[in-house]
Amino acid sequence: MAKTLCGELAKILKGEAEQKNDVCMVTREREDLRVTILGHPTHSEMVISLEFSFEPISNRNETLNLAELVLLQEEVNPFLQAIKKSDEIKVSAIHNHWLFEKPRLIYVHLESVQDPVEFAKEVARALKKAGIK
Template sequence: MPNNTCQEFARILGSTIIMSSESSCVVSRMRDIAVTILGRTSTSPLTLAAMFSYESPDDQGRTLNLGETVILPREVNPFIDVLRDNGIIITALHNHWLFERLRLMYIHFEVIDNPLSFARNVAEAFEILNFRITENTLE
């Protein structure tokens, strides 16, 4: 049974709980991006998932909070701006796949903070992302 903090963490992030213990939680949500890899449609979590976790609480209830999400190149700078404004550290931005259409990037981020504060800050950044994306929605 997931703990109450994990349930609230997942709710704030619009995510599904993957794993929960007394002091840790992993959640995931999918983006709806029409993408192909090697000419084949992909809806795999390896392609379109966003994942978030918290673990290792300290005496003040602050945890190690981690996140990763698929992101389109045009979304990168606005997304990073919101994360940074909220004190979240960007640790990586890179691709995972070759020969994909639309171009997908993956961004990783981290912070020591209260897990629900982290969830609210990330949810704010996610507000700028369009979750249903096709080639027709691109400028």
């Protein structure tokens, strides 16, 4: 995947791009989250990051698009209502990662095979609908 396309995807998703081999990784920290686990503050990327990967598929102009998004409990339904408007994007998991975290965090996994720019735009719109700027 071209570095310029990876940079464009990062801009749409308001994240940082990293190219590893042919895979574009975009990471965006939820700077608005103040999280504790077991009563201790954490800023770990494992806890507060939105993560995306875009991987080329042989002989196609589409990519395998994957995402793991950290959402507050109250952001989940607005996000899902917005993302369900996409015919291409599948919600593949909704779950928690941690015990005894505050506030309650829910992780949503997405997957699709489609134009990566369209995937990024659709996810960005859904995040905005959920109140994530």
